[in-house]
Structures are given as C-alpha cells and as structure tokens.
Amino acid sequence: MDNFIDLLLPPFLETIYMVFASTLASLLIGFPLGILLVITEKNGIWQKPKLNYILGTIVNVSRSFPFIILMILVFPISKLIVGTTIGTTASIVPLSIAACPFVARVIESSLKEVDKGIVESVSAMGASVPEIVFKVLIPEAMPSLVLGTTLTIINLISYSAMAGAIGGGGLGDLAIRYGFYRFQTDVMIASVILIILLVQTVQLTGNKVAKIVNKK
Structure with missing residues (x-):
C-alpha cells in the first residue's frame, strides 16, 4: 500500500503544480484580453x-488548435523558456497558451452579462473607462467570473492529463506508462479516480465561492 501511494503521490503533485502555474499564467494574459474584447466592441x-x-x-x-498539436507546435517556445520540451515545467508553457484564448472568451462572456443599464448610468455620470471596468463590470460579474475560472481549471486538469501522452508528467503520464504500456490496470484506475476527485473538488469549491461572492 505504501509503495502504491509513493507511486501516485509525485504525479498527483505534478498535476497540481502544472494546473496551478498554467491557471495563473493564463489568467494574467487572458483576463485583460477578455476585458479588451468587451470594451472595444461596437x-x-x-x-x-x-x-x-x-x-x-x-x-x-x-x-482552433487541438491541444496535442498545439503542444508539439510550441516545443521551441518551451525549450526557449525552460530549456527543455519534456517534463512537468515544460508542459506549463503549452498549457498556458492553450488556456489563454479560452479564458479570454470566458471573461468576455461573464462581463457581457452585466446589465448595460448600470454601465450606461455610470458612464453618464462621467466615470472613466478604468473606473467602469474595475468598479462596475468586474464586481457585478464576480460570481460568473469565479465559475468561469473554475471551468478553466477543470479544462487545464484535462489538458494536463493529455500532456502526459507526450512526456508531460503528472497523472496522465502515470496512467499511460503503467496502465497502458505495463498493463497495470489498478494504476490506471487509481489515476483516473484521482483526476475525478480533483475535478470534483475544484467544481464544488468554485460553486461555493461563487455563492459567497453572489451574496456579498
């Protein structure tokens, strides 16, 4: 049992590391991009x-790019940034690039849910663009933004599992190496269960935070 845990724990932590880092990077780029998509439209x-x-x-x-193809295409960028194309840290680069446009559209959709009447009223009072964005749009859309971020994290968990197919590390890599190539079905099942538990935890946490923010 101890050996089984020792086998599962490092890939599990690698998955959390990949997802956390790529979520942060994609939000840093995708969030401003989503805002720009909303405020610059007609x-x-x-x-x-x-x-x-x-x-x-x-x-x-x-x-439009499937993640596996995108990951191969950005190998040169991964090598330039982290010095290698294989491994957990190298996978963060394509994960972040893949998630950025998704985040941008999620943010755009959330901000567009804000009542236009409120925006027009604040604008008529002489509020600047930054004031409208940070004091009206983002606060009003916060519950939706939290749920959108939750969806992003879940997608990145799925992407991180696919990254394991080409040496990305994490639970996906473990499931392929042991469950597929070595026919150790128990390892594959355990990896899938851990991924499911991780997704459920993220979803429940996101739902709870969204409710708390909504009440405020």
Missing part, C-alpha cells in the same frame, strides 16, 4: 472595432 465603452476584430481573430485561431 457600442462598447471604448470603441475600437479594428482592434476588437484583430483580438477576436487571434483568439478564435488560437482556440
């Missing part, structure tokens, strides 16, 4: 149709 609070079109096109093209 009839937005900072209308820039051409910029909005360019950003929207970049996001749509980025989202």
